[in-house]
Amino acid sequence: MSRNDWIQLLYIVAFSMFIIGLHMLRGPRTAVRGNQIAAVGMAVAVFATLLNRAIGDWVLIVVGVAIGTAVGVPAARSVKMTAMPQMVALFNGVGGGAVALISVVEFRSVSDIELRSLIPILFAAIIGSISFWGSNIAFLKLQEILRRGIRTPKAVNFGLLAIAVILAVIIAAGSDSEALFWLILIAAGALGVLAVVPIGGADMPVVISTLNAFTGLSAAAAGIALQNTALIVAGMLVGASGSILTKQMADAMNRSIANVFFAGVGAGGGALVAHEGGGTARSTSAADVAIQLSYARLVVVAPGYGMAVAQAQRAVADLTTELEKRGVEVLFAIHPVAGRMPGHMNVLLAEADVPYEKLKEMDDINGEFARTDVTLVIGANDVTNPAARTVPDSPIYGMPILDVDKSASVIVLKRSMASGFAGIDNPLFYDPKTAMLFGDAKTSVSDIISEVQAL
Amino acid sequence: MDLLTEIAILVLAAFVGFEVISKVPNTLHTPLMSGTNAIHGIVVLGGILLIGPAQGFLNDLLLVIAIAFGTINVVGGFLVTDRMLEMFKGKKPDPKEPGGEAGGERQRDR
Numbered sequence: 290m291s292r293n294d295w296i297q298l299l300y301i302v303a304f305s306m307f308i309i310g311l312h313m314l315r316g317p318r319t320a321v322r323g324n325q326i327a328a329v330g331m332a333v334a335v336f337a338t339l340l341n342r343a344i345g346d347w348v349l350i351v352v353g354v355a356i357g358t359a360v361g362v363p364a365a366r367s368v369k370m371t372a373m374p375q376m377v378a379l380f381n382g383v384g385g386g387a388v389a390l391i392s393v394v395e396f397r398s399v400s401d402i403e404l405r406s407l408i409p410i411l412f413a414a415i416i417g418s419i420s421f422w423g424s425n426i427a428f429l430k431l432q433e434i435l436r437r438g439i440r441t442p443k444a445v446n447f448g449l450l451a452i453a454v455i456l457a458v459i460i461a462a463g464s465d466s467e468a469l470f471w472l473i474l475i476a477a478g479a480l481g482v483l484a485v486v487p488i489g490g491a492d493m494p495v496v497i498s499t500l501n502a503f504t505g506l507s508a509a510a511a512g513i514a515l516q517n518t519a520l521i522v523a524g525m526l527v528g529a530s531g532s533i534l535t536k537q538m539a540d541a542m543n544r545s546i547a548n549v550f551f552a553g554v555g556a557g558g559g560a561l562v563a564h565e566g567g568g569t570a571r572s573t574s575a576a577d578v579a580i581q582l583s584y585a586r587l588v589v590v591a592p593g594y595g596m597a598v599a600q601a602q603r604a605v606a607d608l609t610t611e612l613e614k615r616g617v618e619v620l621f622a623i624h625p626v627a628g629r630m631p632g633h634m635n636v637l638l639a640e641a642d643v644p645y646e647k648l649k650e651m652d653d654i655n656g657e658f659a660r661t662d663v664t665l666v667i668g669a670n671d672v673t674n675p676a677a678r679t680v681p682d683s684p685i686y687g688m689p690i691l692d693v694d695k696s697a698s699v700i701v702l703k704r705s706m707a708s709g710f711a712g713i714d715n716p717l718f719y720d721p722k723t724a725m726l727f728g729d730a731k732t733s734v735s736d737i738i739s740e741v742q743a744l
Numbered sequence: 745m746d747l748l749t750e751i752a753i754l755v756l757a758a759f760v761g762f763e764v765i766s767k768v769p770n771t772l773h774t775p776l777m778s779g780t781n782a783i784h785g786i787v788v789l790g791g792i793l794l795i796g797p798a799q800g801f802l803n804d805l806l807l808v809i810a811i812a813f814g815t816i817n818v819v820g821g822f823l824v825t826d827r828m829l830e831m832f833k834g835k836k837p838d839p840k841e842p843g844g845e846a847g848g849e850r851q852r853d854r
Contacts, residue, residue, distance in 0.1 A: 304757075307783055311764045314776050321829045324779050328822040331786065338789045345796030346804070353791065353808040357815020364816075365823035373828065377778050380820045384784050387813035390806045391790040398798035405747045498777055505784045509754060515790055516745045522757045523786040529761025530780050534773065625773075632774035639831040 292340060297518065299337035304522040306330025311530065317645070334519045370640050371597040374497065374630040378427040381501050385420025388413050388507040389474055395514060396460075396470050404461065409510040411457040414470070415477040416507035420500045423481035427496055430489065431629055438486030443551055449480040484550055494630045495538045495549045502531025538626060570706060573724035575733060578665075578700050579740030582608075583615055585662035589654065591622040591691050592634050595668010595703065599730035605667060606641035608734055611741050621647050622654040622664075622691045624672035651691060661696035666717075668702060668730050674715045699723040702733050775828045782821025788814025 290298075307330045313323025344350070361380075368376045392414040396402070402410070429435035453476040456469050488496050505527025512520025539546045582588055590609070596602060609619045621643065627634045635648055649657070658664065666673055669691075676683040677690045693699055694717055701723060717723055726733050768776055791811040798807060 308760055308764060311761075311776075311780065311783075314772065314779050315765075315768050317772060317829075320772060320775060321826065324775070324782075324822060324825045324829055327779060327783055328826075331783070331818055331822070334786060334789060335792070338792050341793065341796075343796045344792065345798075349795055349804055349808050350792055350811060353811025354788075354815050356808075356812040357788075358819055360812070361816035361818075361820035362823065365820040365827070368824065370828075370831075373774065373778075373824065376820070376824055377774075377781055380778075380785075380817050380824070381781050383813040384781070384787060384817035387785075387787045387791060387810040387817065390810035390813070391787060391794060394794050394798050394803045394806050394810070398794070398800075398803055494773075501777055501781050501784070505780065508784045508787045508790075509757070511787060511790050513747075513750050513754065515793055516750065517789060517793065518745075518750075518753060520786055520789055521750060521753050523783050525754050525757035526761040526764075527780045527784040529758040530765035531777070533762055533765045534768075534777060534780075537768075538773070630774045630777070632772060632776075636774050636828055636831060 292342065296337045296340050299333055299340075300517075300519040300522075303330045303334035303337065303519050304526075306333065307523050307526060311526065334523070337519070369600075370637060371600060372432075373636065374493070374628075374633065375428050375431040377630070378424045378431060378497050378500070381497065381504055382421050382424030382428065385417045385424060385500070385504040385507060388417030388504065388511050389421055391511055392417060392514075393470065393474070395511075397467060400465075406514040406516075407461055409513040411460060411473065413507045413510040413514065414473055415453050415457065416503050416510070418474045418477035419481035419484075420503040420507060421481065422478040423485040423496070423503075424500050426482050426485040427493065427500065430485070431493065435486070438488075440487035441483045446480055446483055446551075449476050449483070452476040453480070488549070492549045494626050494628075494633075495535055495546065497630065498531055498535040498538055499546065499550075502528050502535055505529075505531050570718045570725050571721075571723065573700065573726055575726065575736035576740045577724070578726055579737050579744060581663050581698065581700065582612055582617065582665070582737065583741055583744055585617055587618045587620070587657070587661050588612060589620050589622050589657065589661045589664045589693070589696065591624070591627075591664060591666045591669050591673055591693055592638070593624075593627050593667065593669020593672060594629055594633075595670075595730050597628055597633065597637055597668070599668065599732075601667065601729075601731040601734050602637040602641040602643075604731050604734040604738065606638070606643050608738050608741070609643060609647075611738055615741075619647065620649055620654065620657065622651070622693070623648050624651050624669070624691050627669055627672050651689060655692045658692045658695040662698070664693040664696040664699045666693055666699060666701045666703075667734070668704075670703075670715055673717055675717055675720075676715070679716075693717065694720055694723075697722070701725050702730050703727060704729065775825050778821060778825040778828060782818055782825060785814050785817030785819075785821055788818060790814075 306326050310323040310327030313319040392410045395410050453473050456473045460469055485496055505524050509521050509524030509528055512524055612619050623634050673691050673693045675694050677685045677688045680686060699722060703725060788811055791807050791814055795807045
């Protein structure tokens with residue numbers, strides 16, 4: 290066997306390990322091992338690539354890998370669980386950036402590129418650039434550095450896409466102008482920025498997942514250009530699985546993916562009507578809440594992003610333990626897009642040692658609200674907003690929500706009366722059976738715990 | 745390699761990707777997204793392969809950045825996924841895995 294055959298063989302080993310790893314990521318018991326297998330697969334792929342005779346400057350490779358490791362490892366080690374979504378967005382972004390840069394170099398360094406390589410290179414450049422800039426904006430939004438964005442007219446976004454595609458066609462038709470190539474990257478990058486800037490709230494997970502799929506697709510395209518099977522398979526695996534995941538999330542909100550990007554909930558300018566009754570929200574005290582909770586039979590906790598920012602998950606877990614000691618049944622209602630990522634709440638609550646079986650998915654818990662005595666909404670807003678059921682002109686109309694308003698009483702823990710990330714007023718807060726407990730979620734929950742203990 | 749062979753591989757990989765991911769519990773969506781995220785860091789191979797044929801300072805610079813980016817994606821992605829998944833370990837009623845350990849581990853590294 291030639292050296293190249295060995296490389297190809299190792300690539301087959303590598304992508305098999307990716308597939309096995311992904312498969313194992315489907316169950317909580319096997320997931321850790323699955324992730325490790327995929328990581329070993331990656332090591333095999335890198336090793337195989339280094340066997341290549343055409344490898345040039347080793348020093349540069351070592352420098353690049355060293356910088357990447359020096360940045361990536363500490364970031365991944367130190368990031369707080371609550372900041373995970375941002376971190377994933379960033380890691381995704383740099384992946385897209387790498388694809389875009391590789392496509393530039395390939396275009397610059399190979400003269401007379403064949404069309405069969407050139408077309409995938411152009412595709413990789415466009416998608417990679419969208420993913421890089423889009424992910425960075427997603428990071429800034431999740432980190433709340435960038436608050437609210439202006440929605441650019443659809444025509445501008447389509448115009449940018451058209452510019453990128455037209456320039457790509459010009460290059461494919463024979464122009465070897467490097468300036469045009471950079472312009473493609475700029476147009477695609479601007480599209481990435483403008484498309485993500487206005488998106489917020491419950492839509493963020495869909496955005497990150499879409500960009501994840503994009504980076505995968507662009508990597509696959511780069512693989513075709515470089516004639517590298519490991520890149521093709523791994524990139525496409527991510528492209529396909531990312532698309533499925535995106536679709537599952539969009540389905541959970543009863544919206545199409547196009548709708549998320551072009552008519553989004555987080556629209557800065559949209560008129561957001563919901564509350565017309567003119568009612569006032571009733572505020573309550575930790576002591577009152579403690580009494581209500583302690584004498585309930587079934588309490589359902591509906592957590593949202595507010596719990597994540599306040600780092601309240603441990604306090605919530607402690608409260609659960611306290612209540613259970615008193616014979617109260619406590620369940621958690623997890624909306625598929627609660628928080629800023631699918632599964633965000635599950636991760637946080639698992640971290641705080643809340644047993645897996647207590648976390649109920651939306652479809653399972655919605656039937657339970659009718660027999661629930663108290664629902665404790667902790668920093669969740671849009672996913673509990675009854676306007677999604679009742680107000681046809683609300684931007685979230687039609688999105689499946691947690692039917693918390695069907696329980697006997699509702700307590701909402703919230704920092705202030707400000708509307709959610711999506712900027713929509715929530716009639717739940719004005720419902721006569723709802724009481725508001727204002728303040729930082731962690732402090733409020735701790736207060737409730739001490740009141741419960743004092744009873 | 746023949747272009748059509750590559751496209752065949754691409755299409756098959758797409759079907760595998762669809763197949764392997766459908767029906768994942770919501771709970772694991774975040775780690776799964778994070779795990780697939782790490783896998784597309786494979787673009788680092790592209791950077792490594794091009795550093796030989798590509799000449800000139802700007803090309804080298806761009807490729808070093810690309811390799812660094814790709815490495816961040818891979819290393820960071822797998823590590824972050826591992827940290828998330830550690831939290832599920834032992835939470836299942838699995839007698840072989842004592843629940844306390846994973847929790848203690850985590851508290852230390854925070």
